[in-house]
Amino acid sequence: MSWRDFWNGEHAIYVSSRHKTLHYRRIATDLIVHIPSPGATVLDHGCGEALDASRVAAACGRLYLCEAAPTVREKLRGQFGRLERIVVVSPEEVAALPEATLDLVVANSLIQYLSRDELTTLLATWHAKLAPGGALVVADVIPPDVSPLTDATQLLAFGWRGGFFLAALAGLVRTVFSDYRKLRAQYGLSTYTPEALGDLLRAAGFVDVQRPSNFGHNPHRMTFKALRPA
Template sequence: MDDWIDYYDSTHTIYASKLHRDLHFELIARDIIGYIGSPDAVVLDYACGEALSAAKVADACGMLYLAEPAPGVRGRLIARFAPNTKIRVRSLEDLRKMAEHSIDLVVMNSVTQYMTAEELDSAFATIRRLLKPGGRLVVGDVLRPEVGMAKDVIALLRFAASHGFLRDALIGLVSTALSDYRQLRSRVGLQRYGEAEMIKKLAASGFSASRVAVNIGHNPWRMTFVGRPALTV
């Protein structure tokens, strides 16, 4: 994951335009809000990225923790949300020090592809410790083995066409093909999981999980899973 952390901590061009970036985070925030069960809920966004619309999520819950591994991104989050008393920024290491059973909802969106299988197991173990017995883990935007990059391109172009940045998206696709992202993706690769494989992986970490019908974000060919701490005998 370190290579990807360094990439996202750099000045990258993953978004086609400012409009694309803003819409991306607004859509994710909307989808996260849909999983918040109570206005008093304590929510953790695991490896949240820039989280530009986090204030909207915070408005819908009692407390929002933004956990981010990239130090530069984390610094921007701290500066951006310092006035908001309902948002707290943490490193992934900080999560290990938080009280167990203190979180109602954990969202890990578009993260699994950047982690090794072992790193993901470790993250699930940390999350399992933090979740309340009735809490939920939402793992979104999981890449499937049988779905290639062409579907990602189609999903982006559909999203762009419906929101008025198609020209920027087309230019952005050319830029991405020549970018450090494409080179890093080719060199390091992305982790992909089948539906049964992810459910089994979550079960091994103590979650009873299932896939939900609609993925978080704009890409319908990726998967979202909801897990609850499994009952122990």
């Protein structure tokens, strides 16, 4: 089983329906902050189920939702297919988009599941698809010194604030025996120091690398924002 197989199948990465709802609501809120104008064309690459995508779409001109897992794309089309501003695409369809047509690309909680070579290829694609002056936001990046225990503690804190603490506690116990834990042990998760990811962004042609607040509930992970030169 690969990471793509994992996300394409049934999994319990969210400990309850409330956890999933609050997670996607928070991600949408964080994403909207970076939309440069009401008419902007935005790509959410690795969007997952994107439950609050309609709110993101209302804040921009067009929203591309990119997901590698076919079953997730079908869910997205079933939920958002009638909304004119939302287009559901595969990674291959992103690669086929016209160049210099996107104003914002967001990749949240994605690059930890990619090899460095895969990330380098994606950075080149995103750079080509962004219009001059467009922005790339890479969010929820895991530093090498953040442990699974820290992630677990942050989930419990999120559960306490969000009213699903007991479900979060039970979910952490289930994770010990889950495919996610087995895949993490087999493949690991890609981690980056701020310097290393900044260097990769600049090598791909991006400039003005910044560190805004992280997306989501875990402040121990990182978000980077960089621009395609105007």
